[in-house]
Amino acid sequence: MDERLRLKEKVQHGSAIFPINVYENIFVHENNTLLPHWHEEFEIVYLEKGTASFRVDGKEYFLGPKQFLFVNCGSIHGGKAEEDPEPYAIVFSLNMLFSETPDICKSKYLQSILERKVLVQNKFDDHCIGALISSIITVWKEKPKGYELLVKGYLYTIFYHLFNRGYIITDTTDREFDLKIERIKSALDYINLNYSSELDIDMLAKVSNLSKFYFCRLFKEITHLTPVDYINKFRVEKAIELIKNTNMSISEIAFEVGFNSVSYFIKVFKEYVGTTPFKYKKI
Numbered sequence: 001m002d003e004r005l006r007l008k009e010k011v012q013h014g015s016a017i018f019p020i021n022v023y024e025n026i027f028v029h030e031n032n033t034l035l036p037h038w039h040e041e042f043e044i045v046y047l048e049k050g051t052a053s054f055r056v057d058g059k060e061y062f063l064g065p066k067q068f069l070f071v072n073c074g075s076i077h078g079g080k081a082e083e084d085p086e087p088y089a090i091v092f093s094l095n096m097l098f099s100e101t102p103d104i105c106k107s108k109y110l111q112s113i114l115e116r117k118v119l120v121q122n123k124f125d126d127h128c129i130g131a132l133i134s135s136i137i138t139v140w141k142e143k144p145k146g147y148e149l150l151v152k153g154y155l156y157t158i159f160y161h162l163f164n165r166g167y168i169i170t171d172t173t174d175r176e177f178d179l180k181i182e183r184i185k186s187a188l189d190y191i192n193l194n195y196s197s198e199l200d201i202d203m204l205a206k207v208s209n210l211s212k213f214y215f216c217r218l219f220k221e222i223t224h225l226t227p228v229d230y231i232n233k234f235r236v237e238k239a240i241e242l243i244k245n246t247n248m249s250i251s252e253i254a255f256e257v258g259f260n261s262v263s264y265f266i267k268v269f270k271e272y273v274g275t276t277p278f279k280y281k282k283i
Contacts, residue, residue, distance in 0.1 A: 013041055013091045018148055020092035022140040027052075027081045028237055030273040030280075035233055036078035036223040038185055042113070043071035043091045044158075046133045050085030054078070057181055058222045061123045068133050070120040073113065076181060076188070076222055088137050097155060105156075109163060116178075119169040120162055132158050183208040184222045187215070188230075195235055196258045201227055235259060236272045243281050250277045 014020040019041075026045075027034050036055065045054065047063045054061045054069055056077045061069055063085075071077045073094065081087075094114045098106045112118045136154045139147050162168055187204045204227055205215035219227050235257040242253045254265035254277075269277045 013039075013093070019096050020090070020151065022137055023089040023091065024087070026087050026089045027079065027085075028240070030240060032081035033233070034079040035230070035237065036076050036188065036225070038074060038076045038188065039091070040073050041091050041093050042073050043077070043089055044133055045069040045071065045079075046088045046090070046130075046137060048086040048088065048134075048137075050087075051082040052085040052087060053080050053082055055224055056122050057177075058224075059122070060224075063123075066130055066134075067123075067125070068130055069123050071122070072116065072119050074116060074181075074185075076184060078223065090133070090136055090140075092155070097152065097159075109159065121167045121169055124167060126161070126165065126167070129158055129161050132161075180218055181222065183210055183215075184219055187219060187227070191231055191234060195231065195238060196256060198260070199231055199258065231258075232268045233272060236269050239265070239269065239277065240273070240280075243277060250281065253277070 034054075045063070046068045047065060049065045051062065051064050054063065054077060056069070056071055057075050062082075063069060094110050097110055113120065132154050136151055139150050139154070144150075187208045190204060190207045191199065201212055201216065204219075205212040208215050208218075210218065216227060219225070219230070223230060225233070238257045239253050242248055242256060243250075246253075248256065250266075251262045254262045257265075259265035259268070266276055266278075269280070273280060275283075
């Protein structure tokens with residue numbers, strides 16, 4: 001099996017026959033962040049109210065009420081809540097809009113987005129598209145009979161407007177930048193698979209096929225975090241899941257998520273969450 005396929009995110013968004021999900025509360029509650037990550041699915045982020053900042057492939061975007069952000073397939077993205085946001089993330093496989101038979105919608109428009117031959121502009125203001133995104137969220141919450149038909153219809157209409165109104169970027173020839181993104185993806189995938197084991201910068205640089213110095217610089221450029229900060233935050237998020245869902249002791253959790261020192265785990269956890277894991281467990 002191709003190594004890149006093995007390392008892809010394994011989260012199933014929706015079901016096999018309707019591969020779409022609408023997520024609420026996308027920020028980790030404990031510190032209001034969404035760690036940088038990537039997946040092959042297309043994503044639309046929508047803010048009903050409040051404010052939040054997001055990063056997509058190293059570029060920063062600020063969203064206010066009723067604003068939205070498009071995240072292309074395979075882009076590295078993360079974010080942070082600013083002022084009491086009510087965020088939604090519509091994550092779906094473009095394949096759900098394809099026909100099995102020869103399909104002009106697939107071959108002329110959507111396949112090129114899936115393969116990143118063209119890209120959707122990340123952020124812009126368009127009242128019509130914003131209303132369509134909001135309608136998907138409303139229909140998803142209410143789930144009336146036949147809602148699946150309506151959701152797909154809204155998605156087709158959104159892509160119609162994206163192509164019709166000039167929100168498609170056709171000049172995507174920066175292969176050097178694409179290669180940088182792929183190399184950082186390799187590091188993120190490696191961390192995701194091996195966070196419970198010992199990780200060091202030399203290994204991550206080797207996985208990314210970069211020098212240690214350049215890897216650290218590029219990782220910070222794309223994710224806005226140092227590799228060590230990212231690893232620590234990722235491990236703490238995994239620790240939070242274990243605290244919530246298991247009866248493991250704090251020391252067991254520390255070692256389970258990859259910390260080789262309980263005292264260091266407590267220190268990092270407190271910096272990240274604002275309280276110690278012991279107090280968090282009681283809460």
